[in-house]
Amino acid sequence: MGITAGIRTRWGKRVKGGVHPPESKHLTADKPIVRMEAPELVTIPLRQHVGAPCSPRVKRGDRVLVGTLIGDSEAFVSAPVHSSVSGTVRGIAPHPHPAGGESPAVTIENDGLYERDPSLRPLEWRDMEPDEIRRAVRAAGMVGLGGAAFPTHVKLAPPKEFPIDTVILNGAECEPFLTADYRLMLEHPEDVVEGLRIIMSAVGAHRAIIAVEDNKPLAVKKLAEVVRDPSIELRTLKTRYPQGAEKVLITNLLGREVPSGGLPMHVGVVVNNVGTARAIAQYFRTGLPLVERVVTVTGSVIREPSNLLVPLGSSFAAAVEACGGFSASPAKVIMGGPMMGLAQYTLEVPVVKGTSGILALSDREAAYEVPREPVCIRCGRCVEACPMNLIPTYLAAFSHREKWDQVRRLNINDCIECGCCTYTCPTRNPIVQLIKVGKAELARLKTLQEQRAREREEAMEQGGRDGDL
């Protein structure tokens, strides 16, 4: 084990890019994780992950227990959903989803007994084959808890042609305000390391790196106490957003660049969040699937900002209530951090697997201006800040002017939407917003093109047959 400082690549080259917004972590950094009482009704969406949504496995009136499977899917890229409380299913209906729009959700009336499903058993991963571990991880409904909610078992199943040599455990937590991962590393370092060993065993990697930003020295100390394995390296990274972005992390730790359009496995790496590792370890120890997670409820208008252990499906309103409610009326409520989080229009949305934080901003903090016409003074701050080495201002300008061939030429699809360009722009251009528009439009044009090509082919076939007659 060694602690290496700095954000230098393997060749000692300093990695460019990123910004350093006010960290604002002091609000909750010293607050231990407290368990939150589930509300009377929990609403558990059947889509809490990237991939195919689940179909319900229970019906109205069924009695469910903590950990009972309530939704699953046949698809590979999907993760099952379990009940976080014991009680009775009240209905299955579309419900507002924190990631936007509505999603079918199972509403359960909580009986307050928290009776555990008796079929849940601890598992001994040391006796298990990688394939069994992956199946178990899928059965537990594990997804990436850093926010992206990508099904973990898919990450743990790289194809044979891409052998994994390194597992990176992401404890950077570079988003301002969020402290959920920090508290986990502080309070449960053994679980984090245990989960990392399970992941290493599942992907057959012999080396692992736990990466933590240097603004969390206590977490590094705690982890250093429990890491005894020479194959696990603990590394401190310079505090800089978006240090925790998968591709940035890989480049900064290993000096490897994930190819454009590729995945970390293409460079022999699997990246998991420390929260995910902890959840996996907990599952193997107790047999309880993913039914709760740590959420940082914070912001200047939250009366008692805290790190809550929230049963999934509890509404944002209930989580905020558990923190003493609002001290002033919030102007903006965000799921996640201020740089990449999603603004909510209602507090009725439930806490889902990808909810790393609930952030409430005051009128003053949420105030924003967008210029009528985007003006770029070409200061180059966005170019400097872009961790992917793109030219954000051109991407935005071309998107705005609908020059789709140009945005493609400038690799718009390599944008990770971290928002550094927009954060740092002195003319307040909505750069990343325009890039998102451009990406969506390119995707739309691509499907349209494919559809046209198909139609043309069909027409040709039709024509050929007509010609024969």
Added chain:
Amino acid sequence: METSRFIVSTSPHIRDPITTRKIMCQVIAALAPVTLYSVVIHGIHALYVIASSIAGAMLGELGVQKARRLPVTIDDCSALLTGLLLALTLPPRVPWWIALVAGMVATVLGKQVFGGLGHNLFNPALVGRAVAFVSWAAYMTAGYVKSASIGIAGTAAHRAIEKAVDVAGGATPLAAMKIVYDPSLSPVGPSGVPRGIQASSYYKPLLLANPWGCLGEVSALLLILGGVYLVATRVIDWRIPVIYLGTVAVLTALTGRDPLFYTLAGGLLLGAFFMATDYTTSPLAPRGKVVYALGLGLVTWLLRFWSNNPEGVMFAILFMNGLVPIIDRYIMPRTSGTAPRAKAAGGPCCATSSTWACAPSWSARWRRRGWA
């Protein structure tokens, strides 16, 4: 469910407090000492020049925006900065109306005709100066550059320089050295060449109090301090000034002249720290900035030693400004995860500077108004 009144927008939800106005004000602050000092050295007339230049620049911007019924952006301080920069490139005794006209030219022809802030190809202040320079050549040189010195009066160095300068016809240090080295170019002919004047005798006045030359040339020390402040606060990139000055110094030394003198003299420091670093007219990418700065150094050196004029900073910057779209086209950072770009793939050579990126919007506007 009642509808809430939460603001819903896409991330990021926080912004750096930096604004265009703050950046402009920081540059103005960096120029403030040298501006005030120029008034001290050159007297009250310098203040009239500065005031008319700023007034001209702001009036030009205001006029165009009013005429085109565009939102007035005079409060972003960019026109103020353009006027100030222009004033610092003018001789102390230039008539106030030249400063006023040059100021208007700077923002109207240098900036607004291209579409305003962020769209101009050439440095507006230098466009204003170039127009004044070719239109009223007599007022911009010779007798109008020298003023009554107060800073170093009476010192031995002053007397020596005074003598040399008198011989050279009230020339600036650069012009005096030009006469020393290129007698054939001297307006007073080879007979008037001040033999024996050393470039090193100019060090002290150039750094501390230089009464010969434009307003912004009164003290190299104050310019350097202002430039260092801008680099330290990350308002400007270090690459352009450092590489520009370095290139000039190295090439000058290779030519067998005094590099320190040629770095301190003339408009080089003002140009390197405050003009060449103008965001809109310099390349976007760090590597492009390096190429741009090398080009600036080379052209300045060429113009200084092989043209009729003693100084070449203004035309060097204007020339390299013109190359910025090409530099930006070919020198761009390699996107992480992609292969090194082989010869700027795709489309015809256009649309790299924001000027060109926004061309479609002009044409759309023209169409709307039935102009095209």
